[in-house]
Amino acid sequence: MDWMAQLMDDYRATQRLRWTGTLAEYVALVKEQPTITRLAHQRLNDAIRAAGVETTPEGPRYRFFDPVLVGDDAPLRLVMEYLGGAAQGLDVRRRILLLIGPPGSGKSTLVAALKRLVGDYSRTEAGALYGIVDCPIHEEPLHLIPPHLRDAVATDLGVTIEGSLCPRCQQRYDAEGPEAFRVERLVLSEEQRLGVGTFVPGNEKDLSLDHLVGSLDFSKIAEYGSESDPRAFRFDGELEVANRGIMEQAEWLKLPQTYQYELLSLAMERQIKLPRYAMLYLDEVVLAHSNNHEYAKFVADKSNEAMANRVFVVHMPYVVNTVEEQTIYTRMLAQGAVGQTHVAPHTLALAARFAVLTRLEPAADASIDLRLKSRLYDGERIGDVTDASVRALREEHPHEGMTGLSPRDTMNVLTHALGETGVPCVNAIDYLRALKDWIQHERFVGTVGKARDDLEQFRTWIREEWDERVRTDVQKAFIHAFETSAQTLLDAYLTHAEAWGLKEQVPDPVTGDLRDPDTAFLRQIEERIGVSEIAASAFREEILKKAGALARRGGRFEWDTHPRLKEALSDKLFADAKQLMVGALTTKTPDPEQQEKLADVQARLKDAGYCDHCAQAALQYVGWLIQRPAPEKGAQ
Structure with a gap:
């Protein structure tokens, strides 16, 4: 019953995190460990770096991302540039981090991993953070220090104190004083709606700013006698929920401008305006993501110029290396029903080659067709081609991989192939047949940026590659x-x-x-x-x-x-x-x-x-x- 012992160990570890104390006791903790007062960007930056950083010729490589995303580390280095600058209080902290890429390029996967990370890190001693008990937004306890004392306190503790009390805590402070407050250890969790918020736009008719900023509790208005009494307001919008951690905004560019400006205001001023109340200070990393089409429309509209200047854009393309693409498929198969089916050797490699071919842009050198270019990107060095010439090839199209077949499309073809076989095995022949059917019925055309003739050519190329691979396998077997x-x-x-x-x-x-x-x-x-x-x-x-x-x-x-x-x-x-x-x-x-x-x-x-x-x-x-x-x- 090892799992039962582990379950009890986990429970006891969770109980040890349930610390509560007075403001004075919290101040004593801050003196011992000033990092517990870190702001959201600092904490997330430190959490990622805690997993390890390697030095490579291309730049730093952050080990946290290894099990998360496969492919070029350049977009991830940009994410870390944003977090590193924001952690130091630079102007980049006043911007939304906007991830742009085609469907299935890993945007949501990256954000989901970061949301899990802030929760996991908050359970460690290095990532400990604390909040005011019964505060609706779990704010930093040092907000209880009045403005005229903050400089002295900050100098004494060696920390920075930023922000102000929420309306409800301010009302309580005015009535009862600082000794009425207690402090607790926080464990951030999306499931518990603490420190992790997510807003996904739905039907426009159902959209309401209440989902972001909270709303009045009409049942409390009669009790407290006024709509402006903070006790009659629900601080349960996603922006309040995300305080101290991460706010994810899916498909941000599809939102009406009113909603877009709400997030911009939060990113720029660290504050949002609540109806009938003063500005509410919130400390959180705002992560938004959207697709290529919406972003192209956004930047083409001149009226969005000021808004575009207030986002930090990271382009997240598909991978253009077939080995990395195959690794993505292996992970996806392990999570789905197809993962229970035997996938024959070379099947995923051929599928990866086809997908990568749909993502590549023609080289300026006409002697390098897309098939050769794919092999060069895989690390093969053919003829007099050098690493330097491959780097130059990549620089011809800086955003290569922003169109093409997605990993989900490949899974759809494999699923179709499995349905046609009638046996618990999918091989390259099955895949090629299913792929032919998808191409002929134009299920890819218009979604991958390639004409049907191009897709037929790519299929011919991977068919030739399969012929060579299977012949070699059988030859070796003989x-x-x-x-x-x-x-x-x-x-x-x-x-x-x-x-x-x-x-x-x-x-x-x-x-x-x-x-x-x-x-x-x-x-x-x-x-x-x-x-x-x-x-x-x-x-x-x-x-x-x-x-x-x-x-x-x-x-x-x-x-x-x-x-x-x-x-x-x-x-x-x-x-x-x-x-x-x-x-x-x-x-x-x-x-x-x-x-x-x-x-x-x-x-x-x-x-x-x-x-x-x-x-x-x-x-x-x-x-x-x-x-x-x-x-x-x-x-x-």
């Missing part, structure tokens, strides 16, 4: 299944190469008669990896030196010791195995030997991540590939 044959082939190559080098003869394996070395056999191997007749001598000498050096050290030259020779041997054995595959896969009743060898191959494929179903599908597909004539360039 070679591993027949390693004895591979080693025998190598030994024969070494025997004939050595005899050729020493100008000796070799015994015939059947008759024992001495014969000249079989140079035709040597060339069959060498030609498979492009070794010319002129270069053959040097290549054989290199292999013999390697084998000799290993032998002197007591080692053995294995069939996979030399990468190029391994490739040649693999290709030779695979070519020899073609007939076996064709015969076994096209014959209704394969003979026992064929069945046994194919079973060995299928077992190797399973070791590589295939299941019985997708291994059989891969073998059948490769059997078809090796029988078909070579397609014309550009054909599907």
